[in-house]
Amino acid sequence: MTSRKTTAEPVKEESVDEGAPWMKGLHADAGYLLYRLGLRSGQLFNAALQRSGLRLRHYALLRYLATVEGAAQRELSQELGYDPSAIVGLVDDLERLGFVERRPAPDDRRRRIVALAPAGHDFLRDSDEVARGVTDELLAPLGAGEREMLHVLLSRVAHTDGG
Amino acid sequence: MTSRKTTAEPVKEESVDEGAPWMKGLHADAGYLLYRLGLRSGQLFNAALQRSGLRLRHYALLRYLATVEGAAQRELSQELGYDPSAIVGLVDDLERLGFVERRPAPDDRRRRIVALAPAGHDFLRDSDEVARGVTDELLAPLGAGEREMLHVLLSRVAHTDGG
DNA sequence: ACAAACCGTTGTTGACGTCAATGGTTGTTG
DNA sequence: CAACAACCATTGACGTCAACAACGGTTTGT
Numbered sequence: 001m002t003s004r005k006t007t008a009e010p011v012k013e014e015s016v017d018e019g020a021p022w023m024k025g026l027h028a029d030a031g032y033l034l035y036r037l038g039l040r041s042g043q044l045f046n047a048a049l050q051r052s053g054l055r056l057r058h059y060a061l062l063r064y065l066a067t068v069e070g071a072a073q074r075e076l077s078q079e080l081g082y083d084p085s086a087i088v089g090l091v092d093d094l095e096r097l098g099f100v101e102r103r104p105a106p107d108d109r110r111r112r113i114v115a116l117a118p119a120g121h122d123f124l125r126d127s128d129e130v131a132r133g134v135t136d137e138l139l140a141p142l143g144a145g146e147r148e149m150l151h152v153l154l155s156r157v158a159h160t161d162g163g
Numbered sequence: 164m165t166s167r168k169t170t171a172e173p174v175k176e177e178s179v180d181e182g183a184p185w186m187k188g189l190h191a192d193a194g195y196l197l198y199r200l201g202l203r204s205g206q207l208f209n210a211a212l213q214r215s216g217l218r219l220r221h222y223a224l225l226r227y228l229a230t231v232e233g234a235a236q237r238e239l240s241q242e243l244g245y246d247p248s249a250i251v252g253l254v255d256d257l258e259r260l261g262f263v264e265r266r267p268a269p270d271d272r273r274r275r276i277v278a279l280a281p282a283g284h285d286f287l288r289d290s291d292e293v294a295r296g297v298t299d300e301l302l303a304p305l306g307a308g309e310r311e312m313l314h315v316l317l318s319r320v321a322h323t324d325g326g
Numbered sequence: 327a328c329a330a331a332c333c334g335t336t337g338t339t340g341a342c343g344t345c346a347a348t349g350g351t352t353g354t355t356g
Numbered sequence: 357c358a359a360c361a362a363c364c365a366t367t368g369a370c371g372t373c374a375a376c377a378a379c380g381g382t383t384t385g386t
Contacts, residue, residue: 029294029295029298030298030301030302030310030313030314030317031204031207031208031294031297031298031301031302032204032208032219032223032226032294033314033317033318033321034197034200034201034203034204034301034317035201035204035205035208035219036201036244036321037197037201037317037320037321038197038198038199038200038201038202038204038205039201039342039343041194041195041197041198041201042198042201043343044194045194045195045198055372056195056198057373060195072333072334073333073334074332074333074334081199082374083374083375083376084333084334084335085334085335085336085337085374085375085376086373086374086375087334088334088335088336108332108333108382108383109381109382109383110332110333110334110381110382110383111332111333111334111382112333112334131192131194131195132192134194135192135193135194138193138194138197138320139193139194139320141319141320141322142316142319142320146316146319147193149312149316150193150313150316150317150320151193151196153305153309153312153313153316154193154196154197154200154313155196156304156305156309157200157301157302157304157305157313158196158199158200159304202374206374209341218341220342235364235365236364236365236366237363237364237365245343246342246343246344246345247364247365247366248343248344248345248365248366248367248368249342249343250365251365251366251367271351271352271363271364272350272351272352273350273351273352273363273364273365274351274363274364274365275364275365
């Protein structure tokens with residue numbers, strides 16, 4: 001997974017402006033927009049984090065770990081919404097980079113507590129700007145107030161769907 | 164999707180009201196939310212359309228065809244944001260179902276105009292409810308006014324992707 | 327002690343996006 | 357008119373990604 005060939009910005013189309021690109025009339029269903037924008041957001045995030053060799057998921061995991069001070073992988077899976085099998089690879093990568101460390105739970109020997117390492121903290125501090133820049137780019141057409149509004153709305157939607 | 168923007172505007176990481184399922188504290192970045200919600204939306208859409216044997220992409224394509232009355236595949240690719248190679252399979256499926264038909268362009272024999280067939284219109288009318296139901300389910304926690312607001316915001320974001 | 331439930335891990339499958347290459351077609355240039 | 361470049365639809369390959377099933381190791385309940 002640490003093999004990436006595409007460079008930072010090789011893509012450039014001849015014309016971008018004029019006319020909204022991919023949706024004209026009725027496609028503008030909210031669900032569809034969400035789907036499309038989600039795809040795009042993921043792309044942007046991953047592209048931005050690519051320089052660090054990580055992806056959006058790694059970042060999300062680190063971000064969560066920063067708030068809880070140690071969590072079992074099961075908990076990570078549940079809280080982040082990723083499959084347990086996905087957590088394995090993620091923690092593997094992060095552990096290999098020294099950003100997190102796995103240690104056995106004292107009371108339950110099948111559990112493995114994943115905790116943020118100092119290097120992880122540092123990385124988090126640095127990449128914070130990156131993530132912020134991505135969101136900034138994504139929500140460029142919106143003003144500060146609108147962004148906040150969108151953020152609130154999305155949060156509300158997110159909270160009551162899968163959990 | 165082609166240009167990088169370097170907007171240097173300070174954004175504050177305000178807190179979401181309460182933390183329920185999968186994002187506790189800082190994850191509630193708008194970009195990440197978009198990514199996550201997009202995934203969920205895609206899932207829901209595909210699950211709902213599965214009974215028809217189609218996917219969200221097929222639906223999007225039909226939806227677009229309903230607005231333009233015939234389009235070359237190149238145009239579809241450009242407008243929908245899918246790769247030309249993806250369009251081929253999509254049109255294949257839809258043609259096999261009798262929802263669309265490929266006809267040669269009168270002036271350009273290498274082009275193939277994809278047009279909506281009557282069966283496609285019917286399906287579109289039916290699946291319209293389905294899509295509405297999905298969006299309804301997805302945006303359940305939001306009121307009518309909020310949905311409208313979210314829709315507007317998402318549209319704005321979607322339209323101004325690169326410039 | 328035994329079975330059921332749980333945790334992390336592995337492997338597989340199917341969908342998706344990107345890129346490279348091909349055959350057929352058009353427009354252009356000498 | 358002939359050769360060449362650009363274009364369109366199509367196919368194929370490659371890597372990524374998410375969802376599901378299955379497996380050892382471990383704990384809990386009976």
